[in-house]
Amino acid sequence: MSSRIGNKITLQIFGESHQAAIGAVLDGLPAGEAIDEEALSALMARRAAKSDGTTTARKESDSVQILSGVRNGFTTGAPLALTIANADVRSADYQPTLPRPSHADYPAFMRYGKHWDYRGGGQFSGRLTAAMTAAGGICLQILQRKGVTVAAQVLSIGAVSGKAFDALCPTERELNAVNDAAFPASDTVVAEQMLLQIKNAAAEGDSVGGVIETCAIGLPAGLGEPLFGGVESRLSAALYGIPAVKAVSFGDGFALSSMKGSEANDAYEMKEAAVVTTTNHNGGILGGLTTGMPLRMYLAMKPTPSIAKEQQTVDMETGKNTALCIKGRHDPCVAVRAVPAVRAMTAFVLLDLMSERGLL
Amino acid sequence: MSSRIGNKITLQIFGESHQAAIGAVLDGLPAGEAIDEEALSALMARRAAKSDGTTTARKESDSVQILSGVRNGFTTGAPLALTIANADVRSADYQPTLPRPSHADYPAFMRYGKHWDYRGGGQFSGRLTAAMTAAGGICLQILQRKGVTVAAQVLSIGAVSGKAFDALCPTERELNAVNDAAFPASDTVVAEQMLLQIKNAAAEGDSVGGVIETCAIGLPAGLGEPLFGGVESRLSAALYGIPAVKAVSFGDGFALSSMKGSEANDAYEMKEAAVVTTTNHNGGILGGLTTGMPLRMYLAMKPTPSIAKEQQTVDMETGKNTALCIKGRHDPCVAVRAVPAVRAMTAFVLLDLMSERGLL
Amino acid sequence: MSSRIGNKITLQIFGESHQAAIGAVLDGLPAGEAIDEEALSALMARRAAKSDGTTTARKESDSVQILSGVRNGFTTGAPLALTIANADVRSADYQPTLPRPSHADYPAFMRYGKHWDYRGGGQFSGRLTAAMTAAGGICLQILQRKGVTVAAQVLSIGAVSGKAFDALCPTERELNAVNDAAFPASDTVVAEQMLLQIKNAAAEGDSVGGVIETCAIGLPAGLGEPLFGGVESRLSAALYGIPAVKAVSFGDGFALSSMKGSEANDAYEMKEAAVVTTTNHNGGILGGLTTGMPLRMYLAMKPTPSIAKEQQTVDMETGKNTALCIKGRHDPCVAVRAVPAVRAMTAFVLLDLMSERGLL
Amino acid sequence: MSSRIGNKITLQIFGESHQAAIGAVLDGLPAGEAIDEEALSALMARRAAKSDGTTTARKESDSVQILSGVRNGFTTGAPLALTIANADVRSADYQPTLPRPSHADYPAFMRYGKHWDYRGGGQFSGRLTAAMTAAGGICLQILQRKGVTVAAQVLSIGAVSGKAFDALCPTERELNAVNDAAFPASDTVVAEQMLLQIKNAAAEGDSVGGVIETCAIGLPAGLGEPLFGGVESRLSAALYGIPAVKAVSFGDGFALSSMKGSEANDAYEMKEAAVVTTTNHNGGILGGLTTGMPLRMYLAMKPTPSIAKEQQTVDMETGKNTALCIKGRHDPCVAVRAVPAVRAMTAFVLLDLMSERGLL
Numbered sequence A, B, C, D: 001m002s003s004r005i006g007n008k009i010t011l012q013i014f015g016e017s018h019q020a021a022i023g024a025v026l027d028g029l030p031a032g033e034a035i036d037e038e039a040l041s042a043l044m045a046r047r048a049a050k051s052d053g054t055t056t057a058r059k060e061s062d063s064v065q066i067l068s069g070v071r072n073g074f075t076t077g078a079p080l081a082l083t084i085a086n087a088d089v090r091s092a093d094y095q096p097t098l099p100r101p102s103h104a105d106y107p108a109f110m111r112y113g114k115h116w117d118y119r120g121g122g123q124f125s126g127r128l129t130a131a132m133t134a135a136g137g138i139c140l141q142i143l144q145r146k147g148v149t150v151a152a153q154v155l156s157i158g159a160v161s162g163k164a165f166d167a168l169c170p171t172e173r174e175l176n177a178v179n180d181a182a183f184p185a186s187d188t189v190v191a192e193q194m195l196l197q198i199k200n201a202a203a204e205g206d207s208v209g210g211v212i213e214t215c216a217i218g219l220p221a222g223l224g225e226p227l228f229g230g231v232e233s234r235l236s237a238a239l240y241g242i243p244a245v246k247a248v249s250f251g252d253g254f255a256l257s258s259m260k261g262s263e264a265n266d267a268y269e270m271k272e273a274a275v276v277t278t279t280n281h282n283g284g285i286l287g288g289l290t291t292g293m294p295l296r297m298y299l300a301m302k303p304t305p306s307i308a309k310e311q312q313t314v315d316m317e318t319g320k321n322t323a324l325c326i327k328g329r330h331d332p333c334v335a336v337r338a339v340p341a342v343r344a345m346t347a348f349v350l351l352d353l354m355s356e357r358g359l360l
Helices: A037-047 A105-115 A119-124 A128-145 A172-180 A188-203 A231-239 A253-258 A334-356 B037-047 B105-115 B119-124 B128-145 B172-180 B188-203 B231-239 B253-258 B334-356 C037-047 C105-115 C119-124 C126-145 C172-180 C188-203 C231-239 C253-258 C334-356 D037-047 D105-115 D119-124 D126-145 D172-180 D188-203 D231-239 D253-258 D334-356
Strands: A010-014 A021-027 A064-068 A080-085 A149-157 A210-217 A245-250 A268-271 A274-277 A295-301 A311-315 A320-324 B010-014 B021-027 B064-068 B080-085 B149-157 B210-217 B245-250 B268-271 B274-277 B295-301 B311-315 B320-324 C010-014 C021-027 C064-068 C080-085 C149-157 C210-217 C245-250 C268-271 C274-277 C295-301 C311-315 C320-324 D010-014 D021-027 D064-068 D080-085 D149-157 D210-217 D245-250 D268-271 D274-277 D295-301 D311-315 D320-324
Touching: A010 A128, A010 D010, A010 D021, A021 A128, A021 D010, A021 D064, A037 A064, A037 A128, A037 A334, A064 D021, A080 A128, A105 A119, A128 A149, A128 A334, A149 A172, A149 A188, A149 A334, A172 A210, A210 A334, A210 B253, A231 A245, A231 A295, A231 A334, A231 B231, A231 B245, A245 A253, A245 B231, A245 B253, A253 B210, A253 B245, A253 B295, A268 B320, A295 A334, A295 B253, A320 B268, B010 B128, B010 C010, B010 C021, B021 B128, B021 C010, B021 C064, B037 B064, B037 B128, B037 B334, B064 C021, B080 B128, B080 C080, B105 B119, B128 B149, B128 B334, B149 B172, B149 B188, B149 B334, B172 B210, B210 B334, B231 B245, B231 B295, B231 B334, B245 B253, B295 B334, C010 C126, C021 C126, C037 C064, C037 C126, C037 C334, C080 C126, C105 C119, C119 C126, C126 C149, C126 C334, C149 C172, C149 C188, C149 C334, C172 C210, C210 C334, C210 D253, C231 C245, C231 C295, C231 C334, C231 D231, C231 D245, C245 C253, C245 D231, C245 D253, C253 D210, C253 D245, C253 D295, C268 D320, C295 C334, C295 D253, C320 D268, D010 D126, D021 D126, D037 D064, D037 D126, D037 D334, D080 D126, D105 D119, D119 D126, D126 D149, D126 D334, D149 D172, D149 D188, D149 D334, D172 D210, D210 D334, D231 D245, D231 D295, D231 D334, D245 D253, D295 D334
Parallel strands: A268 B311, A311 B268, C268 D311, C311 D268
Antiparallel strands: A010 A021, A021 A080, A064 A080, A149 A210, A210 A295, A245 A295, A245 B245, A268 A274, A311 A320, B010 B021, B021 B080, B064 B080, B149 B210, B210 B295, B245 B295, B268 B274, B311 B320, C010 C021, C021 C080, C064 C080, C149 C210, C210 C295, C245 C295, C245 D245, C268 C274, C311 C320, D010 D021, D021 D080, D064 D080, D149 D210, D210 D295, D245 D295, D268 D274, D311 D320
């Protein structure tokens, strides 16, 4: 319920943007898995704010403190709890009575009343993705040892689109190259154009949306459960938990709706003693189960709701229409910094699915 | 896990295409809710096959038998169990060793081995949506009394697109007109064109995909939970449980990814003593919580995988490539008959959300 | 929630005493498990009423109909749904406004209001144990093939106590002899005395309680999860689901409270290359995990609340004190017929625990 | 799963005895509830070790740090995370290869392998009850404002038994007197004898068990769900999560098994416009639902497994029988310090049940 997800491995997120700390508890991890804290820090750094004007100016060290579940660098099998301290908060930037358009403020006030922590968006803040990244980052490390690689990239920013991952046989090397790139996009030229879109939006006191593509290879066929326990159900439930995600699709997604069956069907063939498909319109999932082909997922990220331009809102105290100028410090495009969180949460779900099939 | 979903009200689906019966158990319904079995039959009839060549020729009466949880026409508060008998099966049409492209056959075989019931797709069959429609149909009736209207329509078939529901203030009457229309689309002229697309695909031994739009009005602001318990997470998890769904989006969905914040943000204003937004790009959901504006959801349905045209597959017994001609009887477009199931499953999730907030 | 239990394998019970049918859905069973319907019927027969005056006169054939999840005698991996028709009901025996002392009537009325199905106790009826027995009976068959034997017996009726199972090394043969005995007690002489207690109570228009002992052998060490996921937590949650259970203990139970550590501790030793304990005061569970020693559980069953003697109650309509003479047909001792249900529900929990550890 | 419990309000426990910290996440608390940190500290102090020789010599300040979910002294509706630092550990006292009799060591090693944190019993340590006490202590404060009082006391230590709470109408004042007493027992004379039992056991290098009685008043009738969701199922699942609990009973518990129905049934009568029972053999629960009468629960606590006397065990490395002398610092009787944890976990379950019924 609410801030928890998972079946055999569960993830409980906690924290609010302007309180002492945020964190996560991973329960159900197998014992004896090596945890590389340096690699985890490197992943956290990919989510951190930059000083190039494309992200918020809020500085967070985002150092992950593991409180339990790891001894001498190996998981013990006990719940792994981690915290990340909140720092550099400017709570005065936030107004309790003026809901910011397209933020959670208004429904959160209706849901929780005046005691909800509106500062920085409270528990609805994008800040929570730091805890997701840390917890999922641990899952990524375990998955990697099982031969599963998960990659995520920015596929488009505003009107600028980049190159998608290979749908049929992306290599681990290609995927990790994007995972490690300064800007998470396959094509460095397009990456520059994407950054420009973000800087331009920032310069206009505006923000811009984007699409994140995720790919996972090395998965066995048959992961997942029927109906509501399908891989698509579980990934979408997890990824809609990342603020600003407004669409989740698999394979050719909406494009499939205008295709014929003869175009959309993925034929089978034998290849090096394995059953593969000759196309991958279904994104590696059929009937909710993995097919063993690359898993392809696409997320639409809306533009950051916080913009410098004046907006119209309602004063919840007086019930009057009023103009609002958002102060605070914000990313002009959440799509970029969300990439490690998307990758991490995908890894969490996949690890849980592997665990359910007894593959850990 | 698997065939079950829900928090305070839970739905357990069971059944396979060619066994005795399919069914559902709804646990957690409030006591004292009137159940109109005639209205339920009418909804089931909307999902039933037609004799106009646009659907499968398999005849199922789909009569719903309620085994428990209802006394004298009112819910008792006990789990409501219902069954729907399977009839008119032609199991001989199915081949255990030749996985049909883009069906669940191959991963299901890898998951369950030779004992899985491959006939008609077994538990992965679209037939299961009859049980979803019946269970969700009961939820629809309860929601209606709480002032919530849920509508679903075919928004596009192949390249033919219809008229979307009003994003800001669709009326209950408009929505129910579509719910009751012979073909579930707002525009009757376009409906004809859509039917033509389907007939043409059928004539070519092919199939075609479509988009389903869902709209819910009358919801209070503040339903849902943060992060993974958000309304988008829960609806998408439920709706990806419907076979052939490959994308789920809310509000402007993927279009948001190419918008500026100043375009995408929904400003607030007072209207008749209520806080509303002047646009509804976010589809009535912010931070995973309902805003009280119309909920807008879009699903991409892939074309029916079963087509008459010859396809390539692999014989799982011999490991050889082989051609496959699917016999069986199939819908040339699953999008149309899925509409009542989409509406019903949406109602299930919304009722569960209402229940969690103590609104039943 | 409510009528559902289990983690990786889940059990959803449904039904009310006087409606069309009761039943169960087992979700998460492995595929390819043989189901012996005759053995299942034999188990159901052990729960059935007898014609010797020690049970209710209500006649139920309790024939189990499997609707899904089994093909050609093997599980398919799909949810296994089963129903048992209700028959020979005498609804007129029940009064909606006069709660029977020590039955669920009064709190159920407070919980569900006037629409709850009070006839025969509705969803709180001991009748529901037929569905538990059927579902758990399937689990028993699977467990047996994994080398796990579960036995249950009546350890005492009123003041008459029988012989407990061997705490250290009961054999499969000894356990199954009790499982198959006409009266489920180790000692046939004591069994006669127990039956006499029941007949005497019945003759007085009264009822009597009892203790049920359960033993499971063949379990590997290390089943279970820490804290609330421990074997004791999970078994007690399941078994308190059986009406009339008022105490659940493990190993020496309450007797441990008056022991010294030096008396209660179970020392380890090697025996035939295995680690065993030299005593079994802890009943095969330490820290919530199985130790590999026999699992020992004890349940207190209260006397059947329905007795022929006049009792005092309150008329819920008038709010007046009134006398009540219960008609209906009832078991003078629920402990005996509960034995197969206890055994079956224990098997369900153990199978779920095995499944979680990847042992199926 | 495992270290998590609850339906609408969930509790995730984490931590191991000798790592950085233990803690808890309470998810689903209502917003706007005042949290009195001083009262919480006072409860924690009741669980703390004493310097009178009746408890371990390990010194833990057990100061609770709240990381999220509380702002200005009121809950925000976000997950409430808290941590308690571990201090004064002496890890060298523990041997990884010599399982201590009647501790979780052996099955934990079989379950998790060599990476499990055996130091101080790791995640199976009684130390985890500090996190339960803190989390449940918050629930106690909320319950109190709803008119529900939960009390727990030591009913017996070894052979010394005290006075039970009044089964029919204990007052809030009486209950809280015991909650606040220096030693948690109704009768101060007996309390002295109990302490003597503990000191004697300690002096002999031994330990002793006890029984804890719990009483809750002010509960409305009708809390709970049928079958496995009953109050007994849920309380027992929670309380078996407390190390050393080996029996959980309600009302007259095992004594009911030797009673007649005419003795055990609780007759109804009107009293001050309310329906009450004239006796309370069922402990305030019928059919798994609360009746509104005082809830009576009894737990058997086994003697502390850690004793100074030499014991027999097996060296897991060599597979040889060997003698073991436990060093470490341990409570000679866990029953006393468990009282606040029992009270707190009971409050957690009751608050969750209230929340499910929309009563918060």
